[in-house]
Amino acid sequence: SQQGEEDPQALSIQEGENATMNCSYKTSINNLQWYRQNSGRGLVHLILIRSNEREKHSGRLRVTLDTSKKSSSLLITASRAADTASYFCATFASKLTFGTGTRLQVTL
Amino acid sequence: GAVVSQHPSWVICKSGTSVKIECRSLDFQATTMFWYRQFPKQSLMLMATSNEGSKATYEQGVEKDKFLINHASLTLSTLTVTSAHPEDSSFYICSAPGYGGSYNEQFFGPGTRLTVL
Numbered sequence: 001s002q003q004g005e006e007d008p009q010a011l012s013i014q015e016g017e018n019a020t021m022n023c024s025y026k027t028s029i030n031n032l033q034w035y036r037q038n039s040g041r042g043l044v045h046l047i048l049i050r051s052n053e054r055e056k057h058s059g060r061l062r063v064t065l066d067t068s069k070k071s072s073s074l075l076i077t078a079s080r081a082a083d084t085a086s087y088f089c090a091t092f093a094s095k096l097t098f099g100t101g102t103r104l105q106v107t108l
Numbered sequence: 109g110a111v112v113s114q115h116p117s118w119v120i121c122k123s124g125t126s127v128k129i130e131c132r133s134l135d136f137q138a139t140t141m142f143w144y145r146q147f148p149k150q151s152l153m154l155m156a157t158s159n160e161g162s163k164a165t166y167e168q169g170v171e172k173d174k175f176l177i178n179h180a181s182l183t184l185s186t187l188t189v190t191s192a193h194p195e196d197s198s199f200y201i202c203s204a205p206g207y208g209g210s211y212n213e214q215f216f217g218p219g220t221r222l223t224v225l
Contacts, residue, residue, distance in 0.1 A: 033213060033214075035216075040199070040219070040221070041218055041219060042114075042216035042217050042219050043152070043201070043214075043216040044216070045213040045215070045216075048212065088151060088152070095142075095154060095157070096142070096154070097154070098144075098153075099151060100150075101151050103149075
């Protein structure tokens, strides 16, 4: 079964707004990664946060990890139309297991 | 960054035929590659781990005789869907781990859209 469940399944916001996506998982992990997928394309790695880290930043991305709650969040600040894509969390224990994904739509 | 290519990007075939999909790491070597399957608007499901010089490791429920994997060199893994049927129609994506091994980020190919008529 899939490791991660993401919330919301779909999110529609206007350009300039912030987008927050949440990911919950079930078992212990070594790290958690976030990936982006444009429609019909491969995945692009965004950011990796290790199990002993609580927060990480990369440009307009902010990721948090709460291992006690087995959850993570991805915040995209000042969103752009080009951020429109599906976003997946993926947990790594012995292998990489993907969550259900959030489809983000950013409108002008 | 590291680049992974896949060929073909899309293929349409008749039921009962076999289809081969190639996954190449273009500027780095990959002793391990991963094959995923993705249905429309769904997540990626790991099918198998391709190991250079040894047999592939298949996930539970994936038929190894149906999905043949060959890791021919340090830059090439192939997935052959044998005797394809319409239910095999899907988006197949490969990935290879970057520096530091499978523990760290994966580099994904652009995917192959398979349609079986």
